[in-house]
Structure formats: C-alpha cells, structure tokens
Amino acid sequence: MMAGCRVQDPQVSGWLLDPADSSSCFRDLLNKHCKEPYKEPAVGTQKSQGLWELYSDMELNMIPVLAAMESHHIHVDKDALKRTSDLLGTEMKHLEQEAHREAGQMFLVTSSSQLRTVLFEKLRLHERCENKKLPKTVNKQQQSTSEAALLQLQDLHPLPKIILEYRQLHKIKSTFVDGILSCMTNKNYISSTWLQTSAVTGRISAKQPNFQALPRQPVQITKKQHVQGKDEEVVTVHPRSMFVPPEGWSFLAADFCQVELRLLAHLSADPELLRIFTSPEADVFTMLASQWKGVSEDQVTTRDREHAKRIVYSVVYGAGRERLSEILGVSVAQAGQFQDRFLQTYGEVQAFIHKTVRQSRERGYVLSIMGRRRALPNISCPVWGVRMQAERQAVNFVVQGSAADLCKTAMIRIFNLASSSSSSGSLSPRLIAQLHDELLFEVEDSQLEQFAALVKSTMESLQHIHHLGVHLKRQAPYARAGVQRHATLCIALCVLQLVGRRA
DNA sequence: CTTACCTTC
C-alpha cells in the first residue's frame, strides 16, 4: 500500500537545495526558497539547480522504502540482552577495582578529567615519555586522555590498558545493550526512526536506536575469574546477534565492499588504486595493513584492518600531519612522510583532490556523481582554518555523497523489485535496515537463494555507472572522464552474508 | 571528513 503512494515533500526538497541548513518548518522553507509567498510549484522551477530529477527519481522514491523499514518490527532476544548487560556490569566492576588499585586511589573511571588528574598529576606519566608526542585536548590544551594518548602510555603503567578495556565495555553496555533495551520498554522489538534529511552528505541516518552504529564485529571479553584463579573464560558479545528473525526466516546482509574507496578510484581514475580493485577477491584494507605492519595478509587482525581503514580515509579526506600522527601513533614527521608517500603512490587521487577544491572555489559548491549538491560558503574564506575545513568538506562530499547516491539507488531498485514480485506471489523479503553500504533483509528460507541472486545482480549492475540514467549528463568533467575511461568499473562488488539464520 | 549517542561537568 505504501509502495503506491506519491506525494511531494517540501522538507526533502528544501534539504536537497541546502543540505547544511536544518531549518525545517514549512514557513521557513517558504521564506527561504520562494520569492513571493504562496507560489504553487516552489521547487523545480528556476531554483532547482538540476536537483529536480534527484528529487523525483531518488528522494521521493526513498520515502516508501524508509516507511517500510520504519514500520517493520525487529524482534530482540530481550533476556539475552539483559544477561549480557549483567555480565558486562560485573566485568566493569572488576576493571574499576583494578583501576583504583593501580591508581592507588578511588576515582570515577568514566570521567576524563578525573583520569587526567590521576595519570598526569599523581602518576606524572607524561614526564616519563618526553620522546613521544602526547595529544592535547582541542580547546584547553590539557593532556588528553583519548585512546591515542592511552595507547602511548600503556607501556609505562598498567592503568591505561585497564581504562581502554573499561571504555570498550562501557561503550558497548551503555549504547548497544542498555541503549537498545531502553528503546523497547513494553515491547520485545525495536524499529528505528529513519531520517532522510539529517545528513548533509545525502546519507540516511537512524535513531532510537542508531542501527547504523551497531558494531559489525563481535567483541571478545576475557572474563576474569577472581575467585578461583583457574582458567580465564572468553565470552563474545555481539549486539547484532540479539536480533532474531521470525521462525522460518533468515537475515540476509548485502554489502558493497569499500564503496567509498572504489568510488574514489573511479572518480580519480587512479591507475594504482584501480589496479587494487581489479582482483575481485582482494581486500584493500587487509592488503594495506599487511604492507604497513610488514606481515603476511593472513596475519592481519580485524583491529589491524580497522586501523588501516581509518588511516586511509583520514589521509584521503585531508587529515593533517598532526592528526595523522595521533592515529598512526608515530611522530609528526613520520606521519608527514607517510602522507607524502601515500599521495605520491596514488598521484591521481591527489590530483582529484586538488581539482575538486579548485572547482568548488570557482563554483561555490560541489556535486556528487548523481548531481547531489552541497554549497560551501566558506570555500574562499580568508581565515585559513575555516577555508581548509570547507576544502575537506568538498572532497568528502563528492565521495561520500556519491556513495550515498549509489546505496540509495540499490535500495530503491531492490525494494521495488521485491514488492512487485511479491504482489505476484513469488517473493516476500523485507528490507529491514541500511547500514550505509550494507542492506539488511529478512527473507523466508525457501526464497533465500533466489532473492540473494536478485540482490547480488542488482547491486553489481550499478557498476555500470554510465547506465545510471540521465543524471550524469550535467556532471563535472572529472566524473565524465572517469566514466569514459573505465566504462565498467569494479565499483559495485557485493558480498552476501547470512546472519542469524534459524536452525 | 560525516553522522548519532553517551557521560561528565
């Protein structure tokens, strides 16, 4: 019933025209976009700036998709969640006691300021590592207690490691276990609220709960047996596994691998980056992690891979040497060397960044691959810091916004295919959630194979970027050059995964 | 770089 609805949505059109402005009430929109109040087709006339097609072909089509996701109930094993909450609670108590013992005093382990006092005023750890650069807090220039700082300190004293472990558990418990539980008072299911117009880059977001922030990897906890110091029990906590499909159904996850990096390869036409993606089995971040750490690819841990991923995105999106040195855990000079080497290796990526910045300065805005637009009023600001931020936003928007375009297109196509075939009685899968580059479905077991094939082919068909419709016509020259040189690109590699299948 | 969410102060 929702699939047939066709409405206009001024909030969505207002957002497309200026995604950074969150003014949302109808009066504000009229004042902002209409010269005379009460002019019927306010959007889509002279002020649409090429956004009308994006609006009517993509964003309006998203509305029923999001409505379907939002009205769907995802059932949760509430008891398992409560057990996990208790387990994490007792484990955190133990870590808290350990922290107090190592500090030689009681303090609130969740408080960064109290921790700062203990680490730097009582233990004076910073005096014992003058060769290392300890990060400072942004505003007050105090000693930071951030993850990067604690990693630097962990060889000097047992406390930093304990705090790191405590924070990991605390995060999981408060946000992903208790947080989910608080979203389901008087019910045993959740359904997130999906927001279409909250992200400037065109991505969708979710709240209550923030489904997109649920950890992808399970977390290993070594449960310390304080009573009998015999063997340590290892427990894995995975919030996603708390979701249960109905009897006879399974969850199917369909994942675009490294969309943003693939899009960057496409947009920049960088031969080195493209080469990495030509072998379909290769995992870029695992490859890069093995290169940096100097170990073989099967020695790379999940944490190494995540680390490599952070590094790559930081460099690409314009992190400075200082920031990079924090992430890498090396000196600023070394971070600078690393950065230079990276941008030299992927020279066309650097050229793409420069070109994007230059064009955004000339036009005052940037465009994604399908013509999504972001105005950058600060791109020529005389204040250096402000201008640099706008430059980073420009580059980030082109890649992240294009990834959003691609993922939304996939959602709409699959959703429409599924609902049209379900009316003829053959398929009845449900789209449950979008996690940026991953689509999560609930599928009847008998239809799994057929639907998986449909999803995979639909998502991979998006690699023929030049088939994505008329949107590319108006595109920036770099996008067109990329398309012509690499007509069929390995942009949309899709990996399918069964999650939480019923026995 | 972008989001959302949690805690402390």
Next chain:
DNA sequence: TCTAGAAGGTAAG
C-alpha cells in the same frame, strides 16, 4: 537542587 549545553569520548562509514 535542577537543567541545558559544551566538551570529550566512541561507534559507524
């Protein structure tokens, strides 16, 4: 005593 909002931290990409 209460609360709104800033700051710091973490998760996801």
